[in-house]
Amino acid sequence: MTSPVPTAPSHTIPFYRDVRVLRILAQIVFVALVLLFLGYLFNNMTRGLARLSGSFSFGFLDNAASFALSETPIPYDPATDSYWIAFMIGVLNTLRVIIVGIVLATLLGLVAGIAQLSSNWLVRKITQGYVEIFRNTPLLIQLFVWYFIGVLSLPRVRDSVELPGSIYLSNRGLALPWFTPNETFALWFGLALVWIAVAVGAYWLLRRVKIPLVYEWRGGWALLIWLALALVSAVALNPFTPSLPAVRGFNFQGGTTLSPEYAALLLGLVFYTGAFIADIVRAGIQAVPRGIIEASRALGLTYVQALRLIVIPLALRVIIPPLTNQYLNLAKNSSLAIAVGYADLFYVSNTIFNQTGQTLQVILMVMGAYLIISLALATLMNAVNARFKLVER
């Protein structure tokens, strides 16, 4: 028995039936159609812009912004500073909300997520109620409630609520005691950097110590050493001048004041995102099979060891990817600042394009800025994820 040996076709395939050619052809047609469509839109747009007597250039960014901003992390003078500076202040304000928001939302979500698994029936029901209510109503409405009903209905500055520790609550915002760096600050900062090196050295040395309480928690010990050194040198050098807020006329003097807009936006973002994170944390912990925990206890690990070496790494593997999504959502949702009038990236850009009429350029800049922020966050979280994810063979 001889099996028929396939022979090469004597004639060549015509190019219009050759799959390789057809594939390339199909893609060329697709790209051409997309380009044609975009070109059509662009053509219409340039004509439309010509009607509005505008032109596509970024030159306007050098002009003086001439609008005031309520919150400026860097010095800003509307009469002389350009639109570009105003835009960057918007970016900084956005970052200020995102970073603080992510930290607080994670803490809240962690606590609420664990509380959802509590053996205490009341605690469980309260956190479930919190999660359900905040997940199922729009963030915008929550922001309105925090701003108009929460923050703005606080008493005026003169009758502000004083909390222990010189913290004042009023409709002008939250006034806190603050420390301003003085002339010895640079020296202290340099020392603090040196102490980091010392702490890292201690971390390596502690590995050798054969006491579990020492080498298992060496990270914590190293941190403790750094904190102690930094604190001692701070006491010795006194690099910060403390300043307490006090009511002067219609406003606060001294300390630092969080504006009502910032406070409302932060509260809204933290409570909204916290509800989503709570559910992610709950699901992550529930995803760790009971048997694994029992097995680790059977192998002689202590409760803390089992938690640290088995449960938390396994739960984090489930938690981190959806958590990344929530961080990205928080970053994007911070653009709702415009609803409460906080001078974030989008709010400032909105003012810029209303003033200059250079809509397309400004919108492109805003989208670019948000894309960069999203990309940076995603890259950071992917690096964290790479450390915890399952190593597959």
Added chain:
Amino acid sequence: MACRLSSVVALVMAPRSETTPDTLKPPATSVGVLGWLRQNLFSTWYNALLTFVALYVIYALGSGLWNFVTTTDWSVIAANLRLFMVGRYPAEETWRVQASVALFAFLVGASWGVWGGVARSAVILLASIFCTALVLPLAWNDRVWMAGNLALLGVGFAVGHFTKARRALVWAWLASLPLIAILLYGVGELPRVATDVWGGLLLTLALSIVGIVASFPLGVALAVGRQSSYPAIRWFCVGYIELVRGVPLITLLFMMQIMLPLFLPEGITVERVMRAMVAFTLFTAAYIAEVVRGGLQAIPRGQAEAARALGLNGILTLLLIILPQALRLTIPAMVGQFISLFKDTSLVAIVGLLDLAGIANVAANQPDFLGRQAEVYLFIALIYFIFSAAMAYGSRRLEKTLGVGER
């Protein structure tokens, strides 16, 4: 635990008439109310502490709520109820909205009759909404409509239950969307009601339903394109999805409000609501694409290979084998996406449209009702909550009925 289990076993094994002398009654502190309290609230000293903290939180929230309820004045809602529901939709044309609701009620009732299950929960929800509306201070003709809707739920159930016309019902649902759109917008003899005067709950629902219906095919196409073996198509889809997912919705909404008229040829104008609909469609499509991609990736390769081996071509394999399985897997995530779209429609208030949130801002700033913001925002938050929670509940039920993740 072990002793309780053995006593249960003993009870089951023993003849009914005999008493078993060797089993003891459980102590009074581990059964009944006391036992429940002990187990759930005071099992350890820190649990007891937590219970007291929780009781204090409940007390604080409860007293705050009581203060609010006793000083509340709902006249701002009563005076603006029309605005909240349909916005500036002309009063003499409101019957069209009512008729659309009636058609919807009939179809939901029929679905209960044919399918049962999830549809029954929807009927219960709708019936309770209609009953609540009957109690509210509405005009008499609105009450007649509400009573009619209640009746239609029943009629629909009867029709569905006795005919069991599954196929007809699916077609009726599909036909109902364009029918309602035509009825509300007006065509031919019906005077046109431009979407710019739609408002309140009507606009919120219109935006979310149009958004989901239009973005679904686009999203599926993008997901399939992302899996394509043609690099040009794949990179185009990846670029689109990642670009849209990287920017906030509000920037897209603004861009569409301002730029869409520029992108179109001269002389063509698009109503502002339609521009928002385009923005929602483009935005949601990218998210749906990611949801569908998850479903596509969960289908084993063998399915596609088997289909090809049976002689189906690429497109038929996709339509008949891959997508039906993949889409069933994505139902929970898809409903989640719909809920978030429903909540996100509130953003149109920022670009100046009068959806529920926009109307709330209008009502809260009326000179007659200054200082009544709490009532206004609480009222619309409740509406959003009822819809979102109902959809989440329905999704969980549907998931169980379809056995997602079990088959």
